[in-house]
Each structure stands twice: as structure tokens, then as C-alpha cells.
Amino acid sequence: MILVDSFEWDEIDRLYDRLKNIGDRNLNTVAEAGQRGAAHLRQAEIEAEAGTIIVPVNCSQQLYDVVAVTDARAGMDEVDKRVMHITLVHNPKRGEYFQRLGLGRV
Structure with missing residues (x-):
């Protein structure tokens, strides 16, 4: 053993x-x-480092892509994250059509 x-x-x-x-x-x-x-x-x-962002629909977005996230409110300046899951949201009553990306560490 x-x-x-x-x-x-x-x-x-x-x-x-x-x-x-x-x-x-x-x-x-x-x-x-x-x-x-x-x-x-x-x-x-x-x-472990999970996070979610909402982005406009991008048909070329794929799982495990590395994306650079910039958000001054969150203190993030081109922080690299890996796409762990993708959810397409379509709500015609509210006129919403976007992607929700689940993020992890690179």
C-alpha cells in the first residue's frame, strides 16, 4: 500500500x-x-473560485475558454478566469437574451 x-x-x-x-x-x-x-x-x-458574469450572447463562447474580466466596481482589471459553464437565457416577455458564464480559476 x-x-x-x-x-x-x-x-x-x-x-x-x-x-x-x-x-x-x-x-x-x-x-x-x-x-x-x-x-x-x-x-x-x-x-473553488466560482463566480458568475452576465454577458451578451456570444455564439463562439466555449467551455474552458479563458476570458479576461474587467470590473472597476469589483476591483478587477483584466483578471483571467476559465469558463466552467454556460447558460443561455431568453425571456421574450422582458426582452432579455444573454449568457450567464460560470467562472473558475485559470
């Missing part, structure tokens, strides 16, 4: 620890287990 610990220290300082045990009998070396831990931390990092 191979055991490896992986940590994201900045997130632990910010939010305390959240433990998750991942078991995989196909991992044969410590290096493979370390890579699995790093991949899990990377996926958690991408999903």
Missing part, C-alpha cells in the same frame, strides 16, 4: 483543512500517487 499526502497550504490558511481520501489500486509508485494528488488539487483549485 502506498500513501501520499497532498496539501494546498494557502487554502488551508484561508479556509482550514478539508480532507479527502482517494483510493486507487492501480497506482504502483509514490510518484504516481503524488501526481494523482496534484491532479486532484488542481481540479479543486479550478472549481
Whole structure:
């Protein structure tokens, strides 16, 4: 049995620890287990910083695109975010037609 610990220290300082045990009998070396831990931390990092923006409809917008967000009210100046989900909203009664983009870290 191979055991490896992986940590994201900045997130632990910010939010305390959240433990998750991942078991995989196909991992044969410590290096493979370390890579699995790093991949899990990377996926958690991408999903952790969630945010939503509303934009005009853009037919070329795709999942996992990197977009630069600028909003002086939020103190953001060309902050790169990754598109994690796209929702098209059409409300003819209110004359609304826009996209809601769910964002994550790059």
C-alpha cells in the first residue's frame, strides 16, 4: 500500500483543512500517487473560485475558454478566469437574451 499526502497550504490558511481520501489500486509508485494528488488539487483549485458574469450572447463562447474580466466596481482589471459553464437565457416577455458564464480559476 502506498500513501501520499497532498496539501494546498494557502487554502488551508484561508479556509482550514478539508480532507479527502482517494483510493486507487492501480497506482504502483509514490510518484504516481503524488501526481494523482496534484491532479486532484488542481481540479479543486479550478472549481473553488466560482463566480458568475452576465454577458451578451456570444455564439463562439466555449467551455474552458479563458476570458479576461474587467470590473472597476469589483476591483478587477483584466483578471483571467476559465469558463466552467454556460447558460443561455431568453425571456421574450422582458426582452432579455444573454449568457450567464460560470467562472473558475485559470
